[in-house]
Each structure stands twice: as C-alpha cells, then as structure tokens.
Amino acid sequence: MVFLFTFAPMENNTQIYGIRAIIEAINADKAIDKVFIQKGLKGDLFKEFETLIRRNGINSSYVPVEKLNRLTKGNHQGVIATISPITFFTLEELVEKVSAKETTPLFLLLDQLSDVRNFGAIIRTAECTGVDGIIIQKKGAAPVTADTIKTSAGAAFKVPIAKVDHIKDAVFYLQASGIKTIAATEKTENSVYDISFKEPCAIIMGSEDLGISPSILKVVDDKAKIPLLGEIGSLNVSVACGVFLYEAVRQRSL
Structure with a gap:
C-alpha cells in the first residue's frame, strides 16, 4: 500500500487522501486529527471506512466536494485525513x-x-x-x-x-x-x-x-x-x- 502525503497550503498540515490509504494509516496507529468526507459517498469499502472511523473515535466531518478540492490538488477520492505533527498520550x-x-x-x-x-x-x-x-x-x-x-x-x-x-x-x-x-x-x-x-x-x-x-x-x-x-x-x-x-x-x- 502506498501512502500519499502532501502539504496543503490552506490547512498547512500533513495530509493523507484516499480511502484505502487512510484505512492503512489508522491501522498503523498514525495520529489522525480529523477526516473530511465527501457527502454522498457509498459502497462496501466506504462502509468499512466509516465503521473504522467510528470505532477509533476519530473526528470526522461530511463536506461538499468543493471543500476537498480546496484542501488539496491531488486525487483525494472523496476523503482527506489530516495527521497531527505530535504524538498524543492516553x-x-x-x-x-x-x-x-x-x-x-x-x-x-x-x-x-x-x-x-x-x-x-x-x-x-x-x-x-x-x-x-x-x-x-x-x-x-x-x-x-x-x-x-x-x-x-x-x-x-x-x-x-x-x-x-x-x-x-x-x-x-x-x-x-x-x-x-x-x-x-x-x-x-x-x-x-x-x-x-x-x-x-x-x-x-x-x-x-x-x-x-x-x-x-x-x-x-x-x-x-x-x-x-x-x-x-x-x-x-x-x-x-x-x-x-x-x-x-x-x-x-x-
């Protein structure tokens, strides 16, 4: 699995985009701050993705595709995750x-x-x-x-x-x-x-x-x-x- 990282000028924060890449990041215990999800996404993989987000208590927001397009110029595939630059404690x-x-x-x-x-x-x-x-x-x-x-x-x-x-x-x-x-x-x-x-x-x-x-x-x-x-x-x-x-x-x- 290849992880796609970019620095988005609007958020000024490290990002991962694509459902499979974000799933892998979550399973690898990356410190994900928030996930932006395009409204209206469907499919079995997306259901698995939503379940994983909820199970891990990750902050998420459903937004119009225009919001995602502003956050990155890459092929976001309907989802973008921002990664924290620090490691959190329990x-x-x-x-x-x-x-x-x-x-x-x-x-x-x-x-x-x-x-x-x-x-x-x-x-x-x-x-x-x-x-x-x-x-x-x-x-x-x-x-x-x-x-x-x-x-x-x-x-x-x-x-x-x-x-x-x-x-x-x-x-x-x-x-x-x-x-x-x-x-x-x-x-x-x-x-x-x-x-x-x-x-x-x-x-x-x-x-x-x-x-x-x-x-x-x-x-x-x-x-x-x-x-x-x-x-x-x-x-x-x-x-x-x-x-x-x-x-x-x-x-x-x-």
Whole structure:
C-alpha cells in the first residue's frame, strides 16, 4: 500500500487522501486529527471506512466536494485525513507520567476549544507556567496543526497532550487520582483569587462561544471566575487561561 502525503497550503498540515490509504494509516496507529468526507459517498469499502472511523473515535466531518478540492490538488477520492505533527498520550499514560514527578501536578482540560490559534496560545502559556499536561476531547476539539505549533512557539512539542473520549470522564478519572478539578466559569460567585491552587489540581477551560458544558460544571470540585471591571462581558479564552494559570503560579510560589 502506498501512502500519499502532501502539504496543503490552506490547512498547512500533513495530509493523507484516499480511502484505502487512510484505512492503512489508522491501522498503523498514525495520529489522525480529523477526516473530511465527501457527502454522498457509498459502497462496501466506504462502509468499512466509516465503521473504522467510528470505532477509533476519530473526528470526522461530511463536506461538499468543493471543500476537498480546496484542501488539496491531488486525487483525494472523496476523503482527506489530516495527521497531527505530535504524538498524543492516553489519559492514563499522562497521569502516570506526571504522578512520577516530585512536583505538585497541574493539569489543563480544554472542553471543546475549537480555534487552533487559541489552542496554540494556551499551549504556550501552559509551557511557561509549568503545566504538566493538557487534556482535550477526541471529537470537536481544535486539531494540532502547523498553525497551532507556530502560535505555541514550539511549546506543543514540550507539553504532553492527552486525548479522551469525553472530558467528563477525564474529570472523574482525575478526581479518583486525587486531583482537584476547578472550572473557569462566570456561573459562580467565587473569584479565581479565592480558590486554592496549591494542591494537585486541574483547571478546566471552556469553548470560545459556549464555555464549559453544563454536565461538566455539575461534577467539578470547584468553580471560579475572573473579576471583570469593564463593560465587556468576557475575556478571550487564551487570556482567561493565562489569568488562571498565573494565579496558580503565584500561589505555589508563596
């Protein structure tokens, strides 16, 4: 089987195209971020392909053929997969790796963050503040693209990132591992400056438009908001994340 790779200027990320090539890539455990599928595809091979995508929890999107034509000039055969430039951890691997350190663990969970540049900026701040690992959801999360790497100033190669099926399950796992979970949300009276970050903890940031999912807010250990003194109702998520992380740094340095 021959793998077809290209660098697409619009996505600026490594790609594989063709159903059989992508099937082989999945079976070879390549770190596939997302698959773009032409609407209306049929056939036995395509059914096998769809089943494999679902079984592996790979993020996918059904798009018009014009979208695929813009992503690559090659013969895409109706499907294009983007490959992550980094290797992801499982949650269990990440927690075990961090627990082996002698420092107090600090994790960052991103609930459905979708903008790659926000993601890159957050990774950069996470590296600067000593975050031990970032946890994202397999489906719906911003992919790690070349733009993410650039915005992170290369920090994406330094901070371990784990992918999980559901952020809520990650919250439960971290709590069972002795990690306090703290949600950044305006739906609380607690200020970020009133919450303790000195013990092992995981800070949860929500998506750009919807914030943290209500189901996750119900199960976290604590909630905190950033005081806003102007007329604008919210901060950019990467800026808000920086406020939380540096408050953790401040408290831990006292």
